Amino acid sequence: MQSLEAYRPFMEKCSHCAFCQATCPSFGADISESQMPRARMEIIRACLLDKSMPLTRRARQIIARCLLCGNCNRTCPAAIPVEEMSALARAEIGGLNPFTRSVTRRFARNRGLSGIWRVAANAGRGMGLAPREVPPIAAAPFAPGALSFPAAGEERARILYFVGCAANSLCPETARDVVSALTRNGIAVAVPDGIVCCGAPLYSAGDLEKARENARVNVEALSIEGFDAVVTECTTCASFLKEKTIKLLGPEDPLAEKAKALSARVYEATDYLLGKGLSAEPDPAPRAVTFHVPCHRGFSPTVDEAPRRLLEKVPGLTIRDMERPDACCGAGGLFFAKNRAVSGEIRRRKLSDIEASGAECVVTPCPMCRAFISGADRRIETVHPLSLVRYGKEEP
Amino acid sequence: MKAIAKDLFRILPRSAVLQAPEDLLAYAADATADLFSRSPDAVVLPRSTDDVAAVLCYAASRKVPVTPRGAGSGLAGGATPVEGGIVLDMKRMNRVMAVNRGNMTAQAEAGVVLENFKRLIAKENLFYPPDPQSAAVCTLGGNVATRAGGPRGVKYGTTVHYVLGLTTVLPDGEVVKTGGSCVKQSVGYDLTHLFTGSEGTLGVITEVTLRLLPLPPAHATAVAVARTSEDAASMVSEIIARGTVPAMLEYLTLMAAATMNPTLKIPLPLTGEAYLLMDIDGTAAQVAADCALLSDLCREKGALEVRIVEDPVEAAAYWKARASLYPLILTMAKKAIIEDVTVPRDRLPEFVRKIGELSAKMGVLIGMAGHAGDGNMHPSVLFGEVNEKTMQDARFAVREIVRAGLALGGTISGEHGVGLHKAEFIEEEMGSAQIALMKRVKAAFDPLGIMNPGKIWPAAGVDHAKP
Numbered sequence: 001m002q003s004l005e006a007y008r009p010f011m012e013k014c015s016h017c018a019f020c021q022a023t024c025p026s027f028g029a030d031i032s033e034s035q036m037p038r039a040r041m042e043i044i045r046a047c048l049l050d051k052s053m054p055l056t057r058r059a060r061q062i063i064a065r066c067l068l069c070g071n072c073n074r075t076c077p078a079a080i081p082v083e084e085m086s087a088l089a090r091a092e093i094g095g096l097n098p099f100t101r102s103v104t105r106r107f108a109r110n111r112g113l114s115g116i117w118r119v120a121a122n123a124g125r126g127m128g129l130a131p132r133e134v135p136p137i138a139a140a141p142f143a144p145g146a147l148s149f150p151a152a153g154e155e156r157a158r159i160l161y162f163v164g165c166a167a168n169s170l171c172p173e174t175a176r177d178v179v180s181a182l183t184r185n186g187i188a189v190a191v192p193d194g195i196v197c198c199g200a201p202l203y204s205a206g207d208l209e210k211a212r213e214n215a216r217v218n219v220e221a222l223s224i225e226g227f228d229a230v231v232t233e234c235t236t237c238a239s240f241l242k243e244k245t246i247k248l249l250g251p252e253d254p255l256a257e258k259a260k261a262l263s264a265r266v267y268e269a270t271d272y273l274l275g276k277g278l279s280a281e282p283d284p285a286p287r288a289v290t291f292h293v294p295c296h297r298g299f300s301p302t303v304d305e306a307p308r309r310l311l312e313k314v315p316g317l318t319i320r321d322m323e324r325p326d327a328c329c330g331a332g333g334l335f336f337a338k339n340r341a342v343s344g345e346i347r348r349r350k351l352s353d354i355e356a357s358g359a360e361c362v363v364t365p366c367p368m369c370r371a372f373i374s375g376a377d378r379r380i381e382t383v384h385p386l387s388l389v390r391y392g393k394e395e396p
Numbered sequence: 397m398k399a400i401a402k403d404l405f406r407i408l409p410r411s412a413v414l415q416a417p418e419d420l421l422a423y424a425a426d427a428t429a430d431l432f433s434r435s436p437d438a439v440v441l442p443r444s445t446d447d448v449a450a451v452l453c454y455a456a457s458r459k460v461p462v463t464p465r466g467a468g469s470g471l472a473g474g475a476t477p478v479e480g481g482i483v484l485d486m487k488r489m490n491r492v493m494a495v496n497r498g499n500m501t502a503q504a505e506a507g508v509v510l511e512n513f514k515r516l517i518a519k520e521n522l523f524y525p526p527d528p529q530s531a532a533v534c535t536l537g538g539n540v541a542t543r544a545g546g547p548r549g550v551k552y553g554t555t556v557h558y559v560l561g562l563t564t565v566l567p568d569g570e571v572v573k574t575g576g577s578c579v580k581q582s583v584g585y586d587l588t589h590l591f592t593g594s595e596g597t598l599g600v601i602t603e604v605t606l607r608l609l610p611l612p613p614a615h616a617t618a619v620a621v622a623r624t625s626e627d628a629a630s631m632v633s634e635i636i637a638r639g640t641v642p643a644m645l646e647y648l649t650l651m652a653a654a655t656m657n658p659t660l661k662i663p664l665p666l667t668g669e670a671y672l673l674m675d676i677d678g679t680a681a682q683v684a685a686d687c688a689l690l691s692d693l694c695r696e697k698g699a700l701e702v703r704i705v706e707d708p709v710e711a712a713a714y715w716k717a718r719a720s721l722y723p724l725i726l727t728m729a730k731k732a733i734i735e736d737v738t739v740p741r742d743r744l745p746e747f748v749r750k751i752g753e754l755s756a757k758m759g760v761l762i763g764m765a766g767h768a769g770d771g772n773m774h775p776s777v778l779f780g781e782v783n784e785k786t787m788q789d790a791r792f793a794v795r796e797i798v799r800a801g802l803a804l805g806g807t808i809s810g811e812h813g814v815g816l817h818k819a820e821f822i823e824e825e826m827g828s829a830q831i832a833l834m835k836r837v838k839a840a841f842d843p844l845g846i847m848n849p850g851k852i853w854p855a856a857g858v859d860h861a862k863p
Contacts, residue, residue, distance in 0.1 A: 015726040016429040018469035022511075022532035031488045031507075032414060032422075032441055033468060039422035046421065058416040075532075077659075077720030078727045 001208070001247045004048055004088045011045050011085075013078045014038065020082070023071035025328035029345035034062055037072035037082040044089045055093070063089045065342060067332030068204055069295035084247070090206030105210055108197035112141045112169025131337045132376035135170045142172035146193040149183050156186035157228045157276060162218070162241065162266075164234035165197050166367030174367065177387040178233040178269055184391045185279045189231075194221040198232075198240035199248070200296075204333045208248065215245040219259045230266045233384060235303065235366045236333065238268040239296035266299075270365060270385050271306040283390045284316035289383075290359035291319070292350070292373065293326040294366035307363055307385035314388055322357035331372035347372060354380065363388065400460060400482065401438040407450050414439040423483045426468045426475045427530075427722075430731055432816055436463065436477035441485045445563055445571055445602040448484065452600065453569035455482060455846055462567075463848050464596040466507070466538025469530040471722070471734050472815025474542060474595050478850040484600060486537050493603075495520055500608045501560060501577050506537025506601050523611040525552035525643075528811065529719040537601045543593040545811030547644035547675070547718070550636075550769025552609075554811055559592050561605035567598075567842040577605055590837070595813050596848040598841040612643070612677035616687050617711035620694040621668035621701040625649065625752060625764070628670035629745035631697045632768045636741050640689050644675035645769025646718060652765040655724050656717035662710060668700050670748075672768070673714060721765055729761070729778035733790055736818075737801035738772040738810030750800045751775050760793045772810035798824070819854045 020037040021027050027036040043062055046053040053059065066086035073081045096104065103121070107113055113121050122136045143163050151158075159182065167175040179189050195218055199211035218241065222230050232238050242263045249259050267275070289311070297304045304326060311317055330336055330346030350373065354362055361381045362373055370382035401415035414420065420435035437460075442448045455462045461481030468475055477483050489505035492513060496502065497520050504513060510531045514524055527546035528534055534544065540562070545554035561575030575581060575588035591598055622628035628647060635645065648656070648671040657663040664671060672694065676686045691702040705711045717724075725732045739747045748764065751773075755762040761780075766773030777793045779786045798808050798821050808814070808821045823831055831853060841847075 012730070013726050014429075015723040015732075016425060016427045017530065017723040018427060018467050018533050019530065019720075019723065021467060021469075022509075031490070032419070032439070032485065034414060034419040034422040036422070042421060043418050047418075053417060053421070056416070056418065058418045062418055077723035 001084055001088060002250050004044070004085065004092060007081070007085050007088070008049065010080045011041055014041065014080055015078065017077070019077065020072045020075055023075045025067055025069060025071065025330065025332075025346045026065050026342060028349070029342045035065060037076075040066060041080070041082045041085055044085050048089055048092055060093055063093065065339065067295070067328060067330075067335045069328050069332060070298055071295065071328070074298055087203055087206065087208070091208040094206065096205045096207065101205070101207060104201055104205055104207065107165065108199070108202055108210065108214060111163070111165040111195070111197055113137050114141070133336070133371045133374065135371060137169050138172050140172070141169045142175035143168055143191045147191040149179050149189040151186045151188040152184050153279070154186055155188050156279070158188040158190070158226065159229045159231045159272070160222055160224065160227045161189045161191045162195060162198070162222065162230055162232040162237060163191055164232055164237040164367065165201075167233050170371075171367060174233060174384045174387060177384060180391075181273065181386040181389040182231070182269070185273060185276065187273075187276065190227070192221050192224060198237040199244070200236045200240050201333055203240075203244065203248070204335065212248050215248050215259070216253075216255055219245065219255045219262055222262055223258050229272060230262065231269050231272045232266070233269045233365060233386065235268055235294040236296045236368070238266055238303070239299045242266040242299040268300065268303045268306065268365060270310050271300055271303045273386070273389075274302070274306045274310045278310075278313055278389070280391065282314050282388075283392065285314050285388050285390070286316035287361055288318040288320050288359045289361045289363045289388070290322045290354060290357040291325050292322070292329060292354075292362050292364040292369055294364060294369050295328050295332075296366075297326070307365060311363065311385055311388055317388065320357040320359040322353040322359070324353055327353070329369045329373050331368040333368055336372055343372070351380070398437050400458075403454060403458070404438055404440060404451070404482070407454060408440065408447060412441050412443065412447065414441070423465070423468070423477065423485070426470045426473060428471060428473045428476070428817060431733075432473050432476050432478065434477060434480065436483040437480050439483045439485055441488045443488050445565060448565045448600050448602050449569045449571055451482065451484060452565050452567055456568045456844060459844055459846060461846050461849050462600070464537070464541070464600045466535035466541070467509070467530065467533040469534050470538065470542065470812065470815060471736070472542075472809070472812045473817050474813050474815030474848070474851055475538070476816060478816060481846075486535060486600075486602070489602060492516055495522065496577070497522065499577055500610075501579075501605055502608055503577075503603065503605045504536055505603055506535060506540075508536045510534050510536060510539060517608060518611055521611045522608040524558065524606060524608055526555045526558060529722065531719075536604050536606070540592050540601055540604055541595050542813035543811065545767065545770070545772065547646055547767050547769070549767055549772060549811070550645045551641045551643045556589065556592050558607045559588060559604060560607050562588050562591050562601055563603035564591050564599040564601050567844065567847050572599075575605065579607055593813065595815060595851050597838060597852055598847060614678060614680040614683045615643075615708075615711070616676045616683050617705040617714055618674045618676065618687060618690060619664065619703045619705065619714070620672040620674070620699045621665055622670045622672065623668055623698055623700055625670040625748050626745050627698050628672055629748040629768070631672060631694050631699070632744055633742050634693060634697055635690065636769065638689075638693065640686055640693070642674040642686070642690065642769060643677040644673070645767070646673040647671070647764065647766050647768030647773065648673060648718075649764045651763050652721060655721060655728060659717045659720065659724075660713055665701060673718060675715070725763065725776065725778065729780060731779050731782050732763070733777040733794055735775045735777070735794060735797050736772070736809040736812040737775060737797060737806055738770070739801055739804045739806035741769070741771040743804040743806070744768060744771055744773075747773065747800060747804055747806070751797060754793065754796050754800065758789060758793055758796075760789050762793065762797070767810070770810070771806070814852045816851060819850070819852060822853055
C-alpha cells in the first residue's frame with residue numbers, strides 16, 4: 001500500500017460485473033450506483049490517477065463515503081481491494097482538519113487520552129461535539145504500562161495481550177473480562193510496554209504516515225521472545241496487526257520481516273481461545289443472545305464463527321441467530337461520526353434484524369460495533385463474547 | 397447543470413435525481429464497460445410507478461431518450477444510455493408486495509434483487525427457479541426485461557415461463573396493467589409476454605407478478621470429467637434423451653475448471669478436456685436414483701471420473717465458483733467478449749466441435765462454459781493483449797461463432813438479450829419480415845422512439861456496436 005498507482009492493475013481486472021452491490025453497506029444505504037465500489041473505483045481512477053476529471057466536492061464525498069469494511073474485496077470474484085484504494089485516495093486528498101488530526105494522533109499514541117485532554121474530550125462529548133454513542137474516556141485506563149497475569153492452574157500457553165484503544169480507555173471492564181477468561185483457561189497473559197494504537201483510526205482518516213509509524217512501533221513492541229501468540233480482543237486490531245501492517249510497511253521497510261513474523265502469531269481472542277479449547281465449563285449465563293460479526297474478519301477463516309462456537313459451551317445460554325449476522329452495523333470505526341445519515345440507515349437494518357431475532361443482548365468483539373449498535377441511549381445491551389465466559393466470582 | 401436535470405428537479409424530490417458528472421459516470425456502462433461507455437444527462441431513482449410515469453411524461457414532451465436499468469450487471473449493453481438522456485435506475489423500487497402461498501404467486505416491484513426475493517419466498521417453502529449468475533445483485537425487472545435464464549433453464553425454463561402479470565409505464569406516461577395472478581390466461585393478445593424480453597424498448601416495467609413452485613426438498617451436486625469436449629457434449633444430449641433432467645447441467649472447459657479451482661477447497665481434477673457440473677433436485681429418493689443413473693450414463697459415455705459432492709458447503713462452493721466465472725476470467729485475460737449463442741441440445745456436439753476448429757484456425761482463444769443442458773453456451777473470446785489486430789480478430793471470431801450457431805438452427809441469445817452488442821446480428825437470425833413487423837410494434841408503443849434507443853436493432857445510421 002505505497003501508492004495508488006500500484007493499484008492500477010487491479011482496476012484493470014474489474015469486469016464491471018456489479019457483484020459488489022450485494023454487500024457494500026454504503027451502496028445498500030443509498031441504493032444508487034454512485035455509491036457502489038465499482039463506481040468509487042472508477043471515480044478514484046478518473047480523479048486521482050488519470051486526472052481525466054476534476055476532484056470536485058462530489059468526488060471527495062463519494063470517496064469519503066466508504067466504511068472500509070472490506071466487503072467489496074471479499075465479494076469481488078477477482079478480489080479487487082477497492083477498500084484499500086479508498087484509504088489511499090483519502091490519504092492523497094487529505095481527510096481531517098488539523099485539530100481533529102492532532103486529537104486522533106494523540107489518542108492513537110496514548111491508546112486513550114489522559115489529564116486535561118481526557119477532561120476536554122469528555123466535555124466536548126457532553127456538548128455534542130463527539131457522537132454520544134462513543135462511551136466517555138475512563139478515568140483509569142486498563143493498562144497504562146506493562147502488566148502481567150499468571151495462568152490460573154496449570155499454564156497451557158503464554159500470550160502477549162495487545163489491548164485495543166477502546167478496551168484500554170473506553171471500556172476497561174472488557175479488557176479485565178478478556179484477561180480473566182484467558183487466565184482461567186490456563187493462559188498466562190502479559191501486556192507489553194510501549195504499544196500504541198494499531199493504526200486503524202488513522203488509516204480510516206487518511207493519515208497513512210502516522211498509521212505506518214504506529215505499525216512500526218507495535219512491530220517492535222510485540223516482537224518479544226518467549227510468547228506463544230499475540231492476542232487482542234478487537235477484530236479490527238487483529239486485522240491490522242495481521243494483515244494491514246505488512247501492507248502498510250511494504251516489502252522494502254526495514255521492519256518488513258519482523259512484521260511478517262508478527263503477523264503469523266496474531267489472533268483475535270475468541271478465535272485463539274476456541275483453538276486452545278476451554279479447560280473448564282464456564283458459569284451458566286441464562287440469557288438469550290445473538291451474534292453480530294464485525295466487518296474486519298477477513299484475516300482468519302474461523303474468526304467470524306469463533307464467538308458463537310465458544311459461547312455454545314456456556315451453559316444456560318440461548319442463541320438466537322439474526323439474519324445477515326455479518327452485515328455491517330454502520331459504525332465503520334468512527335465513520336459514523338461524520339456520516340450520520342448513511343450510518344443511521346445501515347444501522348436501521350441491523351437493528352431490525354436484531355429485533356427480529358428476539359435476543360436480549362448482542363454479542364460482538366468489536367468495541368465500535370458495540371457502541372454504535374447500543375446507540376446513544378444504550379437501549380440495546382451489547383457485550384464482548386469473553387464477558388460471558390466467567391468462572392466464579394474470583395478476580396484474576 | 398444540464399437543462400434536463402433542472403427540469404427533473406421540478407417534478408421529483410431532490411434525492412431522486414442525480415446530475416453530477418461523478419454520478420453520471422457510474423451509470424455510463426453496464427458489465428460490458430470495455431465495449432461501450434457514455435454518461436447520461438441525468439439519472440432518476442424512482443420510488444413508485446407514479447414517479448416513473450412523471451418522468452416518462454416529461455421525456456415524451458421533450459423527446460428525451462430514457463434507458464431503464466436494473467443492477468447494471470447485463471452482458472449485452474442493454475442498460476447503457478447510448479444516446480444520453482435519462483437513466484431510470486429502478487433499484488429503489490424494492491418492495492415485495494405479496495407472497496401468496498395459496499396461489500403460489502408473488503407480486504413485487506421491479507427493483508427487488510433476485511436473491512433477496514428467493515430468500516424471502518423460501519421461508520414459505522416456495523421456489524422461483526430462474527437463476528442468472530448475477531442473482532446476488534440483478535433485479536426482477538431486469539430479469540423480465542431480458543428473459544434472464546441461468547443453469548436451471550434445463551429443467552425449469554427461464555424468467556419468461558414465470559411471468560403472469562406486469563405493471564408497465566408506456567412511453568407517454570400511461571400506466572397499463574397486463575395479465576394477472578391466474579396461472580392460466582387466454583384473453584386477448586399476450587401483452588405481458590410482449591413486454592417480457594422487450595429490453596426497455598416498449599415501456600418501463602415497474603411491478604411484476606410471478607408464478608412460484610414448491611421448494612424441492614433434496615439436492616445433490618455431481619461432477620463428470622470428460623476426456624474430450626465432444627464426449628462431454630454427447631453426454632449432455634444423451635442425458636436429456638434418456639429423460640433424466642438435472643436441475644442444472646453445466647458444461648465447463650479445462651480452462652474454466654482451472655479458473656475456478658483456486659476458489660475450491662477440493663479442486664477439480666485437471667485431467668479432462670471438459671467437465672459437466674450438475675445439480676439434481678427433487679425428493680431424496682428421486683435424487684439418489686437420478687444420481688446413480690447419471691453416474692452410470694456418464695461412465696458409459698467414457699467419463700474419466702464422476703464425483704458426487706455430498707457436503708452441501710462444498711457443493712455450494714462449486715456453484716459459487718461457477719457463478720463467478722465471468723469476473724474470474726478477467727483475472728486471467730485482459731479482455732473477454734461473452735457470447736450467448738444457444739443451439740438445439742442435440743446439435744451441441746457439432747457446435748462444440750465447430751467452435752474448437754474455429755479457435756484453432758484463427759488462433760483466437762475461445763473459452764466455453766455454458767448451460768449445456770439447455771443448449772445455451774457462452775463461448776467467450778478471450779485476449780491477452782488489446783490492440784487493433786486482436787480486436788479485429790475478436791470481431792471476426794464473434795461473427796463466426798454466431799454464424800456457426802445459426803447454421804445449426806440456434807439463436808444468438810438464450811438469456812442475455814440482444815441489447816447493444818448483438819444488434820448487428822438480429823437480422824441474420826430473424827430475417828427482414830420479422831424485423832419489419834417488430835418495428836411496427838415498436839412504433840405503435842413508442843412512436844417518438846425515446847425508449848432505450850439503439851437496442852435490439854442498430855439505430856439508423858449509427859454503429860454503436862464496437863466488438
